[in-house]
Amino acid sequence: MKWDLSVLVRSTEQKEIQTQLDEMVRDAEAFALKYRGRIAGMSPALLGEMLDEKDAVSTRHESAAKYCSLKFSADTTDPVASALNNALIKAATEAGQHMTFLDIELGERLMSQPELLKDPTLGRYRHYLERMARAAPHNLSEVEERLVLAKDQYGIVKWSKLQQKWLSTRSFHLNVKGEEKELSLGEMMAFLNDPDRETRRLAHQEVGKVVSQSDTVWVDALTSICGDHLEMTKWRKFSSPLSSSLIFNDVEEKAIHAMMRAVEKHVPLCKEYYDLKAKLLGIDRCGDWDMLAPLPSSARKYSWEEARQIVSRSYYRFDPAWGKWVDSMFDHHRIDAEVRRGKRTGAFCDDWFAGKGAFILMSFNGNMNDLYTEAHELGHSIHAYEYFQKQNLSNCQISFCMAECASIFGELLLTDMLIEEAKSDKEKAAALASVLDTFTYILFHAGARYRFEESVYESISAGESLDAKKVCNLWTTARTRMMGDAMIWPPESDWTWARVPHYFMAGLRYYNYPYIFAQLFVFSLYRLYKEQGKDFVPKMNALLSAGSSLSASDLAKQLGFELDQEEFWVKGIEQAEEMVRSLRQTMQ
Ligand SMILES: [Zn+2]
Structure with missing residues (x-):
């Protein structure tokens, strides 16, 4: 039930990984030196080569970067993992700064020469460039963009912070099973999911009461942030x-x-x-x-093996290729489902282009909910498997709206399976609900x-x-x-x-x-x-x-x-x- 991250790196030595992160920054710098200021005059073929190189540079360092972030998600209390994750954030920020010229210069080129979007030489990047071309006319000049960023620090960013600070420093009172408690908002929100109805009702009432006492803060923050958006x-x-x-x-x-x-x-x-x-x-x-x-x-509990069988069967039934992929996620130890301290809460699937695969993190307790989480995250890995077979890296940037296509679909496949195999109406109802x-x-x-x-x-x-x-x-x-x-x-x-x-x-x-x-x-x-x-x-x-x-x-x-x-x-x-x-x- 634990994943094996060693496939991501040449060596798990901290020094060796830091060297790879340094290479990532150097490669980005070299890329910028080669192309910055030249995009306006490049032929379509050269532009295509440049984009191939951009994808290749990202792919070269993807595995090491993934190792750092995944290791940290698996244990946020491990000092080595924490140091590596911080090193990754620093390296990624620096590399990103070297690459900012690309969107700006390409966007300008596409605005002055929109016919490039139809050029067959760039066919493999068509929609990637279309998205860039759609955004480009809305960029301001470099000076204006910098001014906006500088002013935002004391404008909308401050309003957001004020709202968050204000909310997080309020005290809430709640009677939990006969005991009076003073709680923070985070603690209070958890009671909105409490199994006890009266506790939920009181928590809901108290949050509303306390929030309504700070009406000026909310109204001013909301209207300022929304007014700023209208202005921009x-x-x-x-x-x-x-x-x-x-x-x-x-x-x-x-x-x-x-x-x-x-x-x-x-x-x-x-x-x-x-x-x-x-x-x-x-x-x-x-x-x-x-x-x-x-x-x-439904009171039914599932073992890890039972859960694997049910979920993979529901995918096999739709398409055997999906089922095989799900099996390989288990067989190659790509899923970390063990319940342990220090692990990040929630669940996610992180795709891995260089290895044409994915990694899943979740906590498996054997409830029906965990089956759904497993099916959901495995759906994401199937989606990644599908686009990695056919697309370059630039075509694997799935938008929010489309990112859940296979994951929610997988939940529905699982629902069908659970209903068919249910031993009681209660089990059926639990799956549907x-x-x-x-x-x-x-x-x-x-x-x-x-x-x-x-x-x-x-x-x-x-x-x-x-x-x-x-x-x-x-x-x-x-x-x-x-x-x-x-x-x-x-x-x-x-x-x-x-x-x-x-x-x-x-x-x-x-x-x-x-x-x-x-x-x-x-x-x-x-x-x-x-x-x-x-x-x-x-x-x-x-x-x-x-x-x-x-x-x-x-x-x-x-x-x-x-x-x-x-x-x-x-x-x-x-x-x-x-x-x-x-x-x-x-x-x-
Ligand atoms: Zn999802």
């Missing part, structure tokens, strides 16, 4: 406050609007699911404080967060001066639009917006829709699989192996769909509706 939207000549995030996520505005329309037409599904969740929890009706309540799990709980929360709650952010920009643009009452009103309006009366909303729920960290983080504008995109895109794919059966398998493989060589909308076109039509998105919702019906049946 004008300076950078973006058509709307949404535009910069669309370029970053490699998606089109029309697609996001179609997706949101599809979600809004299905708001009753939100209540339908939470009514079932109330039944699962044994209560009359969910309140806001029950949204994150843990689901009653496990995917539906995330789906519903993301579609409708993240949907409300998206609409709220949109309305803040609209209000500021219209010259309205916002106070706490008005901002709370914007939140409840967005929430009603996306979630209706899905649950009981106590008065403190008006303040939910004030404790959502990303609203206050500089650079994280429109953070929510990629999550909705990822869920719904994959549920739609799954629906197509259900409709087309085996015929769908090569289509899914083509989609995954394209990596980032095509945009999401071009990938959807290959499946015969337009992302700016609601039809595709509705398929995903229909898939969820069917699962809600199955869940209801298991509960009768």
